[in-house]
Amino acid sequence: MTVFPKDFLWGGATAANQCEGAYNKGGKGLSVQDVLPGGIFGPITDGPTKDNLKLDAIDFYHRYEEDIKLLAEMGFKVFRMSIAWTRIFPTGEEELPNEEGLAFYDRVFDTCRKYKIEPLVTLSHYESPLYLSKAYDGWRSRKLIDLFAKYAKTVFRRYKDSVKYWVTFNEINVTSHIPLLGGGVLTPRDQLTKQDMYQAAHHQLVASGLVTKIGKDINPEFKIGCMVASAPRYPMTCHPDDVTYAMEEQQELTLFVHVHAKGEYPYYTKRLFEQEDITLEITEEDKQHLKHTVDFISFSYYNSKTVAKDPSKYELAQGNLYRGLRNPYLEYSEWNYPIDPQGLRYILNFYYERYELPMFVSENGMGAIDHPIEENGTLTVDDNYRIDFHKSHLIEVGKAIQDGVDVFGYTSWGCIDLISAASAQMEKRYGFVYVDRDKDGNGTMNRYPKKSFYWYKDVISTNGQSL
Ligand code: BG6
Numbered sequence: 209m210t211v212f213p214k215d216f217l218w219g220g221a222t223a224a225n226q227c228e229g230a231y232n233k234g235g236k237g238l239s240v241q242d243v244l245p246g247g248i249f250g251p252i253t254d255g256p257t258k259d260n261l262k263l264d265a266i267d268f269y270h271r272y273e274e275d276i277k278l279l280a281e282m283g284f285k286v287f288r289m290s291i292a293w294t295r296i297f298p299t300g301e302e303e304l305p306n307e308e309g310l311a312f313y314d315r316v317f318d319t320c321r322k323y324k325i326e327p328l329v330t331l332s333h334y335e336s337p338l339y340l341s342k343a344y345d346g347w348r349s350r351k352l353i354d355l356f357a358k359y360a361k362t363v364f365r366r367y368k369d370s371v372k373y374w375v376t377f378n379e380i381n382v383t384s385h386i387p388l389l390g391g392g393v394l395t396p397r398d399q400l401t402k403q404d405m406y407q408a409a410h411h412q413l414v415a416s417g418l419v420t421k422i423g424k425d426i427n428p429e430f431k432i433g434c435m436v437a438s439a440p441r442y443p444m445t446c447h448p449d450d451v452t453y454a455m456e457e458q459q460e461l462t463l464f465v466h467v468h469a470k471g472e473y474p475y476y477t478k479r480l481f482e483q484e485d486i487t488l489e490i491t492e493e494d495k496q497h498l499k500h501t502v503d504f505i506s507f508s509y510y511n512s513k514t515v516a517k518d519p520s521k522y523e524l525a526q527g528n529l530y531r532g533l534r535n536p537y538l539e540y541s542e543w544n545y546p547i548d549p550q551g552l553r554y555i556l557n558f559y560y561e562r563y564e565l566p567m568f569v570s571e572n573g574m575g576a577i578d579h580p581i582e583e584n585g586t587l588t589v590d591d592n593y594r595i596d597f598h599k600s601h602l603i604e605v606g607k608a609i610q611d612g613v614d615v616f617g618y619t620s621w622g623c624i625d626l627i628s629a630a631s632a633q634m635e636k637r638y639g640f641v642y643v644d645r646d647k648d649g650n651g652t653m654n655r656y657p658k659k660s661f662y663w664y665k666d667v668i669s670t671n672g673q674s675l
Pocket of ligand 1: 223226378379437508528529571575621627628629630631636
């Protein structure tokens with residue numbers, strides 16, 4: 209017997225800047241990603257440089273039909289993808305949208321429809337227009353709220369009959385820690401105060417509420433959600449100092465879900481902002497926009513994060529975007545990320561017991577180096593490690609459903625190999641489909657199903673019973 213609801217949305221996730229390529233085709237303008245060849249920790253180049261693998265990425269722009277067909281072969285019910293803002297408004301400030309960009313996504317959504325795959329579209333996935341970063345320091349400026357609303361209104365209108373599920377900002381909480389990635393802020397992080405970063409994040413929260421309202425006015429049937437990077441905080445020990453420290457860090461993360469779910473900042477914001485010496489500029493109009501709450505909560509889950517009041521006594525580990533302490537009870541991936549399937553059940557329950565909104569796992573996966581082998585005249589990858597990862601995590605999603613959490617979908621991150629976000633590299637692969645492109649950018653870009661491709665297909669066709 210399967211525990212997954214019969215219309216559970218099984219699928220995978222991508223982002224425009226990590227898969228489309230064609231960075232200067234079809235009238236597209238530059239995004240911050242086009243000048244970050246080494247990934248999020250810089251350097252920022254003057255313009256696009258050959259060593260930036262994202263410029264061509266995996267060429268989804270030209271190969272989307274083949275790619276969506278492969279996803280359909282796995283039985284995908286949903287495909288999470290993002291629209292590149294700069295394909296629609298190349299600088300962000302044009303009066304009129306770029307028709308060629310709009311037409312590209314028409315074709316993508318038509319292809320999804322042909323295979324009965326529901327698109328779930330992120331409006332902003334780490335791809336702010338470079339022009340707005342240079343002119344206004346990205347989301348530090350309030351100007352971006354209206355510019356983003358114009359962009360959102362344009363795509364909501366255009367795709368009102370072809371897209372039902374929307375997510376406003378990918379991992380919106382990242383702006384308060386990595387403002388270049390999350391908010392297109394070009395000022396180096398060490399020259400920014402906490403106040404600067406939270407103000408930029410606040411502008412995005414306001415924009416998220418505003419466009420939720422705009423979307424609902426255009427099509428009341430839209431389902432619009434938030435997306436928050438969610439590494440649940442574990443205390444390193446049961447010492448009350450560590451437990452309360454973990455609680456405080458957790459609140460910093462939950463704050464972003466809370467604003468989306470409840471329409472206002474939570475009670476603990478006062479303490480948090482006092483502690484960090486933050487006084488946000490929040491206008492009456494902002495407060496009105498924040499009131500437009502979401503239909504569902506989506507989040508990325510890669511790992512838990514273990515913390516201590518005094519971390520100096522402990523060994524550090526890595527983690528997707530955030531570094532935590534090494535948890536002695538967990539195994540670690542090639543990138544030194546903790547592997548913690550139970551953390552996924554934990555965070556699903558954590559959010560659901562607070563907000564009781566439908567939940568969607570919009571990213572989950574493990575970056576690994578694949579070693580393709582030749583089999584029956586074609587390439588494949590024997591990626592049991594990937595199967596183990598997803599299987600153990602999906603079992604925990606099943607348990608959360610049995611706990612009573614309303615989980616309506618799961619999209620594995622990078623269902624087809626793409627360029628990594630943090631380090632802009634190709635070797636860190638997440639996909640069920642192998643893309644023949646190496647670390648220097650060489651290769652045919654041809655696609656090959658990995659062993660996990662057939663495994664996931666089986667999971668989907670049995671609605672999770674085969675897990
Ligand atoms: C998430 C991002 O933080 O992690 C994705 O939303 C990203 O864009 C994913 O690709 C995995 O991180 P990385 O750095 O391994 O690509």
